[in-house]
Amino acid sequence: MSYFLKTIIILFACCTVYGQNSREKIANEGNFKTEEFYYQPQSNDPQDLLRTDVSSYFATPDEAVQEQMDNVPISGVGHYPVGKGPFPLVVIFHGNHFPLRPSHEGYKYLTQLLASHGMVGISIDGNxxxxxxxxxxxxxxxxxxxxxxxxxxxxxxxxxxxxxxIDMNSIGLAGHSRGGEAVAVANLFNKTLHDQNDPxxxxAFNIKGLFAIAPVDGQIGKSxxxxxxxxxxFVMHGSHDGDxxxxxxxxxxxxAFPVDHDAGGFKSLLFVHGANHNYWNTVWQYSNxxxxxxxxxxPYLQxxxxxxxxxxxxxxxxxxEWTLQGKSRKELFTGxxxxxxxxIVAVQQYSDREHIDLNNYEEDVDSTTGTYPGVQNNARNMSQFKEASIKGGSNVTSQQTHGAFVTWNSNDAVYEIKLPSQIEKLVADYPYLSFRIGQMYEKEPQHNPVEGQDLSLNLQLAKNTTVPxxxxxxxxxxxxxxVFKFNYDISKTNMQTVRIPIEKFTNNKIPLKDITIRIKFCNTPTGFIVMDDIQLSK
Structure with missing residues (x-):
């Protein structure tokens, strides 16, 4: 077989656990002995297992590229754990950079960590x-x-x-920049282009997780x-991403997981204040x-x-670990x-299949009716309450969802959500109140968003009002x-998910009957927020 593997043995003896004060521990190497390896074709023979033809998909490379698109190499670098196995497989793909620079070498710090915790991690060469x-x-x-x-x-x-x-039933894909969109496209093609009669x-691989770092979107084409x-x-991004x-x-x-379909998993988001585009890659981090x-x-430092x-x-x-090894890490992704x-300041979002939508704002623009049949909404003492498409506070943030825009200019503004009686028996199975919320960015501030903005919630349960x-x-x-790039405003409105256990309102002492959720905007005399995906969840 015309390929070679170069291996370097590395031994890690650190046992890693989760828990209090474990920020650094979770990034420590595990207790698997690992080997670093490279693979690439040894010749230009198109019959080599490590060569392939992508010319029907792309045929016009950069002029600096010497490879022919009908005979490109299948090359990679990574780490694997020493042991009996089988081990899950994670494939990482870089994004666009100078074609003569080894962009794929920039994620060895990730493949090494994965291997030390019992996963094969490879970073592929698509330069x-x-x-x-x-x-x-x-x-x-x-x-x-x-x-x-x-x-x-x-x-x-x-x-x-x-x-x-290799556990071919436990495969993960990860990508950065254009590689971040490529993981989603690969997941799509894995099914739509599968033909068992075409080598x-x-x-038809069993792909259980997609991890995107500062991805692009839409470069596959609108069709x-x-x-x-x-x-x-999962997707992570930085406020100082200038690319x-x-x-x-x-x-x-x-x-992901459209509201008219049953969700096939969970989705989570991390937006990091001060993070840029290149520092996720150890090769790119030196590019000016x-x-x-x-x-x-x-005003926020990088x-x-x-x-x-x-x-x-x-x-x-x-x-x-969660998606491929079955070790629950839900608490980390929900925040x-x-x-x-x-x-480090960062905001997180989370949603999974185990929820009931009270208001996702996708069904119509009537602000008085909810998503779940029978939900009634009532906004009082607001200067604005409307359902509309969310596009952020500037023209550089483009979402693809709808939500509720709320502005207030007094301390007695209230948003009430009255639930129908048929939901009452479901609350025990969905014991969290969850929603996305964010302070709006305004180019010309009128409502002065503040650090530490706060809202107060309580439940009206028949004649009982719970503690706020x-x-x-x-x-x-x-x-x-x-954030500005050459004086061009690239600041963003970003929501974050809030999850509140319902028992925090009642201490399990008040029957959950005739439920009204009451959100009070009383922390500051003025404010402008956007809300979305108000749910009961697990």
Whole structure:
């Protein structure tokens, strides 16, 4: 077989656990002995297992690229755990950069961590798709799937070092920038282009998780609608991203698990104040371009590459431990257990299949009716309460969802949501009140968003009024980050998910009958927020 593997043995003896004061521990190496490895073709022979043809998907590479698109290499670098296995497989794909630079080498800090915790992590080489190019997104996705085909072949080949070492039923895909969209497209093509009779398109892999870092969106083309509904999805992005400055991955997040379908997993989001585009990659972090903060200005300082990479390690390890190894990490992704370093400000969003929509604002623009049949909404003492498309506070943030826009100019503004009686018997199975909320960014501030903005909630249960509960008991409602790129405003409104256990209102002492949820905007005399996805959840 015309390939080679270069291995370097590394031994880690650190046992890692979750719990209090475990921010650094979760990013520590596990107690698996690992080997670093490279694979690439040894010749230009098109029959080589490690060569493939992507020319039907993309045929116009950058002029600096020497590879022919009908005979490109299947090459990668990564780490695997030493042991009997089988181990889950995670494939990472870089984004667009200079085609002669080894962008795929920039995620070895992630593949090493994954391997030390019992997962095979590889970062694939698609640099021949980089440069001054467009229209190559489907080729990126196909390349990821061709790598999976090679791993399936190795896993089935006796005497191969990876024979029966790979759990092909537990596959994760991760990507950065254009690679971040490629993971979603690959997941789509895995089903829509699968043909068991065509060796180049025999896919049908069991992909259980997609992890996107500062992804683009829409480069596959408007004719291909990418909607994730069959696997788990996580996206992370930074406020100081000068490359993908519109947080395009937020659109993919909004489209995932559409409200008219049963969700196929969970989705989660992390938006990091001060993070840029390039620092997620150890090769890119030294480039002096927009991705590394060139031309950016903000009252918030850019965080270091070390801190960004720590966040990537924390969340990638936890995400794939949950989705591929079955170790529940829900508390980390909902934000109820925060492992984010205390000197970093970040907001999180979360949703999964186990919820009841009270108001998702997608069914109509009537602000008095809810999503769940019989839900009634009543807004009092507001200067504005309307349902509309959410596009953020500036023209560089584009979401694909609808929500409620709320402004108030007094301390007695109230939003009431009266639930129908048929929901009462479901509350025991869905014991959390959950919603997305964010302070609006205004180019010309009229409502002065503040750090520590707070809301008070209580329940009216027949004749009983429960104790008020403030959002600040569960999360900090942060203010938008003003960021400019060469004096161009790229600031964003970003919501965050709040989850409140219903027992915090009642202490399990008041019967949940004739329920009205009351949200009071009484912390400041004026404010402007957006809300979405008000749910009962697990």
């Amino acid at each position: 021949f798709l980089n440069g001054r190019v467009s229209g190559e997104m489907d080729a990126r996705a196909i390349l990821m799937l061709r790598h999976l085909q090679v791993w399936r072949k190795w896993n089935q080949t006796p005497q191969h070092r990876f024979y029966q070492k 180049l398109h025999n896919f 291909t609608k990418v909607v994730i509904n069959d696997t788990n999805y 993908v400055y519109n947080f395009a991955g937020l659109r993919m997040y909004d489209r 371009d927009g991705g590394s903060g060139f031309g950016m200005s903000s 965080i270091t590459a070390e801190k960004q990479q720590l966040l990537a390690q924390i969340f990638m390890r936890a995400f794939f 109820s257990e925060s492992l984010i370093p205390t000197d 509960v403030k959002i600040s008991r569960f999360t900090k409602l942060v203010a938008p980050v003003p």
